[in-house]
Amino acid sequence: METRSAKRKKMAQIVENDAKTATDRISDLPDAVLHHILFLLPIKCVAQMSVLSKRWKHLWCTFPDLDFRTLSPFQISSKNIKFLDFEKPRQPLDSSRMDYITQVLSMRDKHSDIRVLCFRARLSFSRLNGLIRRAIRHNVRELDIEASTLCTDDYFNFPRCVIGSESLRVLKLRSGFRLPPSSVMRHGFQSLKTLSLSLVILYNQPSLPDLFSESSFPHLQTLNLDACFGLKYLHVGCRAIEDLNLEKCYELEGLDISCAKLERMRLVKCFDAYTDKTSVKIIAPKLKLLCWQNNALTDMAIFEPSDLLHEVTVGFYILTRYKSQSKLQSAVDLLSGLSRVHSLSLERPTIEILSSNRLLFQPFYDLKYLELKTAFNRSNVPGLLCVFKSSPTLNTLILKIMYEYRIERKEWNRDLWDMTITEGEEFWESQIRTLESFLQHLKVVKIHGFLDYENEVALAKFLLKHGKALKEMVLYTGHCNVRDTLRRQKIRSQMMGFSWASSNAKVAFQ
Template identity: 50%
Template sequence: METRSSKRKKILNASTKRPKISSLSNDHDEEDRISDLPDEILHQILILLPIKSIAKTSILSKRWKNLWNSFPDLDFTTVNTIANSSIAMTSKNVRKKERFYVLKGSEYVDQILTLIDKHSDIRVLKFRAFLSFSRLNHLVRNAVKHNVQELDIEVSTSDYFNFPRSVITSRSLRVLRLKSWHPGFRLPPLETMRDGFKLLSSLSLSRVILHDQPSLIDLFTNSSFPLLKKLHLEALFGLKQLRITCPFLEDLSLESCFQLLELEICVGRLRKLKVLSCFDAYSVRSRVKIDAPNLEILLWSYNAVTEESVLKNLHLLNEAFVGFFLLHEDLSVVKSQSVSNFLSGISNCRSLTLDRQCIEILSKNNKFAGVSLCPFNKLKSLEFSTGFNKHNNSGLAKCNNIIQWNKELWELPNSGEEKYWESQIQNLRSFLHHLKVVKIHGFTECANDVTLVKFLLKHAKVLQELFLFTCSLSKSRESLLREKIKSQIMGFSRASSKAKIVFE
């Protein structure tokens, strides 16, 4: 039998007889394979690092120094953040340390730009800083001189500044984002703006001062932005009239334009539209017109009800979220008709979400009583977020072909509930014939809620799922009582054999 010691000796002898690794292999292992990669691939690797780390690689060798000088994507947002800086600079109690940090960050951007080879192009330049207008212009001119394709600027200044005109004349720029944190910037005359941006595909402007030129009717047109695909406008102070007809526009976002009176959108290729917190609620001559045959997603939230609404050709609308801002419950007859026209304009959508005030307009307002809506024949999903009372059933009856219905709270009277709901069968017939999924949030397991569940199960002929999300009050009840209520609900008769009840 071979002992352990003899076995170890055999292994040791065998290892001494192995051929030595050639010096050529050692040389091969010491090769710098990363440095031998093409510049384009190394640039893609470096882009994953913060800008400071990328700059430090320039000291490794002459090869890496050339890489830094030719690096096309400069993102200085990792060096300085404007959020804290702008707050610090606008405060009366600015500490010297904070001021030094902000200025140091902007000077760092200048220093890096001067190091770039004069013949190198910049693909992307992003920075956030507190800057003077002269320093901002210097940075923009440098970027344009190096044929920048994407320029992302987020700045705060000590005073209003003018839009950098060197950007307008750029022939390389494709993407532009300019945001002012404080206090804002002015646009040049529209004649000057219309002469540039011929190759721009994406534009975002935030905090623009337009008191001297409240109308942008002739700016966003085919002649000014022939290739624009994405447009984001936010906080345009003083803007009253806006018309957008860019032929290739696909994504449009408009936010916080509270003084807006007239909005006209006529774009054949538009696919996504978002309008948030716009229109003057006190206006008596506000209007909106949307003509977008390829629109797929519409987000219309917290906007004041306009006097006139014209939405047409929205045949491909897939998702729509609608919310209105009301200063008071009672609408004028004109604005009630405008709400009706707006909802009728989106009647081809497949998924619809209505916010709480929208349901209140449909249900509680007497001036809406004689207004009818177009049927939502293509609707597959409908969600409500509402404090619901039984007088809101008229609002539900107006939106037929309902498939999904969420609620937050039910406040029903304590007597005659079953008779009341049975009396509403005719008004809710279309609703009940298309209802497939019901989700009741805040289910209290009280008699009123149970009566409603019984009514839905009895008359919803195509119901597939009924979700009952119990509230904390209900969960605190005695478990035996809760089980008794559940057993009672499970025993209710069902118009649909596929109806499934789920307790959450």
């Protein structure tokens, strides 16, 4: 019988023989598979692996995804760049970084295409243009560049070499730059699908009525414009666009959107609040998601309702000095265009405008989920009532209370719960008939920032007393000291002590 010692020696011999005859199975994988694996690593590691063998050097020279954004200030050596030494920087960060990027592009195989090129640097326009030209010659499909000029008072001119590229699918350019005339950009970008432009200088051409058209961008699906300085009027009419993002266009006075396939739109911090000649027109029959946040009210709004509209966030404001009937009517038109929405979120300034003005708009007949952000002082209660009355089939109400210490709030008189009716309760009790449908459908209520103040306690009590379909109410009280905890425990016990309209309702304090 074979002893244990002999068996161990036999196993050791087998392992040793296997090690001698082992093959490098990773290196035998196809280039496309190895490129996909290397894509998951920082580019520094990919470059360092090129010294392992001729096979890995070939992989580095044909690597299609060049993302240089992971390079840190102390990872590039200008002296030993040829030998991929990342330890001792000898030149300023941006100079050595750009030397390295130039070296990588120049050593590539002539027939190896670039799928992705991303970098962040401070450089001259001629050097930026040269790098982009090299990438275009390698049929780059995605360019993601954030660049700043060496001279702080200067701007880039838009690199024209990208306009006629037939391979480019994604272009993301963030820098202070000027667009060329529309006549130059028109009929270019015939293959582009995603365009993101940030920090655009448009004082010399404040109107872009015909740039984003079907002829200029026939296949464009995603358009992002951020911080377009000097832009007064913008028209977007690309038929293929599905995503549109417009942000920080503070000087915008006119916006015209007519996109048959648009599904998602986001407008943040746009429109000139100091003029009375602003307008917006949106024709998007397939729109599903809309984020209209922190925008100044326009004087005219044309928004054709979409039956597919599902989720909307609305936040507009108006300066008291420039308040006019036309701006208020614009708010009515905008809200009426959302009549088929399923999920709606209203920001605090919107609630304040609805509270201070008697605005009548079409009800949200299909609305099931509603989120409201408000300071919930006495002056904002009419705005809440207005929204409740316009939500006859609502299922879920989320109320997020934002407090201001400068506003004095009236605490709930916990000792008079069953002895008297407060002003807040009296107000809500007087609205039972107008809120009848609302109270018959409401099932879930969540109030964040719930404290022992009269307004929120009165509303919570009213919903419990008359919400016939109510199943769940969650009151988030947040952190409090010992004294506040005892006070809230008493309020909790009192809220549990009166008759509720729904026998299935459950109340939780968190």
